[in-house]
Amino acid sequence: MKRSLFLLSIMSCLCVNTFGQQKNQYVKIETPQGWCIVKLFNETPLHRDNFIKLVKSHYFDATTFNRILKKFVIQGGDPDSLYEKGHTLKPQQKWLAPEFADSLYHRRGMVAMGRDDNPTQSSFTTQFYIVDGHTWTDEQLDAISQKYKVNFRQAHRQVYRTVGGTPHLDQHYTVFGEIVKGLGLIDKLTSLQVDQAGNPAIPVWMKLTLLTPKQAAAALK
Structure with missing residues (x-):
């Protein structure tokens, strides 16, 4: 009995260590203007898992970057x-509870x-944005x-x-x-012609792919 409890304790520790050392996952975003690699944070598991689920289902591949505001998002x-x-x-399309982390800010x-x-x-759940923003003075911050x-x-x-970034969104x-x-x-996306509301003159399609660990390692070289 004692031996069983001892083994169970070891297994519990291993599970905790494995969770604590969980590797980040990466998504590739492709557009007509180029591509980027996004690292997903383990500190926001609800948002991470929701995003991965939508990427796997190719939900975003039928959408666009519909609002491009230079020096904002x-x-x-x-x-x-x-x-x-x-x-x-x-x-x-629903709502996710917020997951604020002090270390994750809008740079x-x-x-x-x-x-x-x-x-x-x-x-x-389905609307995301990339931060562009601009630089700020201490007085502005x-x-x-x-205010916020x-x-x-x-x-x-x-x-x-x-x-730079968008600090008022933190x-x-x-x-x-x-x-x-x-x-x-x-820079490529924010250089596109848009109307006053930020809508691009020509739709900007996107294709999102969840990378395997091997693909991520090769892409980040």
Whole structure:
């Protein structure tokens, strides 16, 4: 009996260690303008698993980047109207509880989920965006901190001052991934002709592929 309990304890520890060391998964996003590789964060398992499920089902392959706003975000997955009241949601279209992590913030190249103004700050399951943003001064960050109730780490401030991003979205929209290769795709997409609402003159299709560990390793070389 004692031996069985001892073995069970070892197995439990191994399971915890394995979970704690879970490897990140990667998705390739292809567009007419080029491609990028996105690393999905294990700190946001609900958003990660939802995104992977939709990628595997090729849901995003029938959608576009429908809203491109230079110095802000590149949004795709579906138009806002699909979630407006009076419309019937598709099975994939629902809301996810927010997963905010202090270490995951809106620096340039991060990937997050869109939402409406619901009080719980829950995410749309099918609408995601890539952060473009711009650089900010300390005075501007102080104003954002006060207005949006966000406390910025000094390391985050340094990134916002030098690399840029959209700091006012921190702790209000769930960040679940980041571009780790092909960051130049942002500049290519934001250089496209769009109307005042950010709608591209020519639709920007997308194709998303979940990479195997071997494919990810080769792509990131």
